[in-house]
Amino acid sequence: MYDFHYLRPATIDEASRLLATEPDAKPMSGGMSLLPAMKQRLSRWSAIVDLGGVAGLDEIRMEHGALVIGARARHVSVLSSSVVRAAIPALAELAEGIGDPLVRNRGAIGGSVANADPAADYPAALLGLGATVVTNRREIAADDFFTGLFETALEAGEIITAVRFPVPKRAAYAKYRHPASRYAVVGAFVAETAEGVRVAVTGAASHVFRVPAFETALSKSLSLDALAGVTPAYGDLNADLFASSEYRAHVIGEMVRRAVQACLHPSTPSRNA
Amino acid sequence: MPLVTMTVNGTVVSAEVEARTLLAEFLRNHLEMTGTHVGCDTTQCGCCTVHLDGVGVKSCTVLAVACQGAEVLTIEGLATGDALHPMQAAFREHHGLQCGFCTPGMIMSALDMVRRKGHDLDERLVRRELEGNICRCTGYHNIVKAIQAGASAMKGA
Numbered sequence: 018m019y020d021f022h023y024l025r026p027a028t029i030d031e032a033s034r035l036l037a038t039e040p041d042a043k044p045m046s047g048g049m050s051l052l053p054a055m056k057q058r059l060s061r062w063s064a065i066v067d068l069g070g071v072a073g074l075d076e077i078r079m080e081h082g083a084l085v086i087g088a089r090a091r092h093v094s095v096l097s098s099s100v101v102r103a104a105i106p107a108l109a110e111l112a113e114g115i116g117d118p119l120v121r122n123r124g125a126i127g128g129s130v131a132n133a134d135p136a137a138d139y140p141a142a143l144l145g146l147g148a149t150v151v152t153n154r155r156e157i158a159a160d161d162f163f164t165g166l167f168e169t170a171l172e173a174g175e176i177i178t179a180v181r182f183p184v185p186k187r188a189a190y191a192k193y194r195h196p197a198s199r200y201a202v203v204g205a206f207v208a209e210t211a212e213g214v215r216v217a218v219t220g221a222a223s224h225v226f227r228v229p230a231f232e233t234a235l236s237k238s239l240s241l242d243a244l245a246g247v248t249p250a251y252g253d254l255n256a257d258l259f260a261s262s263e264y265r266a267h268v269i270g271e272m273v274r275r276a277v278q279a280c281l282h283p284s285t286p287s288r289n290a
Numbered sequence: 291m292p293l294v295t296m297t298v299n300g301t302v303v304s305a306e307v308e309a310r311t312l313l314a315e316f317l318r319n320h321l322e323m324t325g326t327h328v329g330c331d332t333t334q335c336g337c338c339t340v341h342l343d344g345v346g347v348k349s350c351t352v353l354a355v356a357c358q359g360a361e362v363l364t365i366e367g368l369a370t371g372d373a374l375h376p377m378q379a380a381f382r383e384h385h386g387l388q389c390g391f392c393t394p395g396m397i398m399s400a401l402d403m404v405r406r407k408g409h410d411l412d413e414r415l416v417r418r419e420l421e422g423n424i425c426r427c428t429g430y431h432n433i434v435k436a437i438q439a440g441a442s443a444m445k446g447a
Binding site: 018019020021022023025048049052053055056057065067069093116117118119120122123197198199 | 292308309310312331332333334336339345346347348351352353355356358399402403406419421422423
């Protein structure tokens with residue numbers, strides 16, 4: 018890892034100011050994605066602005082009927098939160114499948130969302146639930162947030178402070194995970210919302226995306242039968258050592274099916290063991 | 291270079307380190323406490339697991355400077371004199387190791403497991419919770435047995 022200036026602000030305003038003054042500074046949350054990338058010298062920063070000293074960023078609460086999760090809320094806090102379990106159990110289950118217990122002890126939602134790894138789990142929940150990313154400057158709809166491979170709508174100096182999730186009628190996440198990295202080879206988040214069913218897929222392309230063909234079919238009837246004969250046309254799907262694009266296209270359908278099954282029967286395990 | 295001060299196994303330690311120094315490197319190179327192992331250096335294998343403010347973390351993926359003022363517990367901090375911690379004793383009793391390289395991380399991870407999941411751990415749970423710790427020798431069977439026994443023994447400790 019290349020060396021850098023380490024900065025630990027006490028407030029978001031101070032963090033924002035530091036990010037503006039340092040030539041090439043990066044905010045750090047739990048560091049579970051950022052530090053491995055830096056260790057491999059895939060990324061290099063003049064300064065790391067550690068948000069660990071900013072108080073009040075780890076709250077999890079209900080606000081005007083929506084679930085608000087602070088950016089520094091660790092995965093272990095989300096998966097074990099009674100507030101999350103009561104409002105959106107699928108989100109707690111998703112958090113329980115991220116990385117491993119030691120990674121979940123340290124990694125936080127804000128960092129995962131800002132990093133926008135194409136195979137990360139949280140982006141599927143944000144897009145699937147129609148969440149809103151709250152920053153120190155504005156609010157960004159999940160539909161507008163994930164813009165490319167590790168690319169988001171965040172501007173320089175902009176820091177995620179929380180994510181606001183509307184509470185769905187039903188939701189589930191199904192993930193076919195890579196057994197070593199535990200990232201999603203393909204993950205599908207299905208949510209029945211007031212505006213219809215949303216389907217978001219992670220792991221399969223440069224960034225998380227929705228599948229309108231499944232959404233239309235499932236909005237008519239949230240059932241396995243509704244999926245029969247629905248064969249969405251995908252753009253460029255990822256192809257790598259683990260899965261060809263043709264295989265990923267197949268697994269998307271299977272993960273959507275499992276997520277729908279889990280929506281209908283919440284006790285059904287939706288994660289592969 | 292930044293100065294960092296933390297408490298390691300009950301002793302306050304202080305050193306000037308490069309900002310990029312990892313907690314694992316700080317423990318091994320600066321404090322010469324080599325019980326914390328670095329197996330993969332990519333946040334996969336868990337050999338470097340220590341407790342940071344009471345919570346299990348992979349110390350190869352934590353900056354030492356981020357541990358300013360923190361309490362760190364390593365494998366060296368478990369035994370009381372010659373008396374092994376019950377989890378250490380269980381690993382010896384059940385032969386929960388072969389080459390032993392992953393053992394410090396396994397034990398620190400096992401203690402985090404007990405903190406989160408309690409003392410009555412079934413085999414399936416232990417295997418799932420061990421996802422962040424990789425052993426390349428034993429096939430995990432005795433490690434799982436050791437953790438179950440150690441967790442149980444800690445109940446009376």
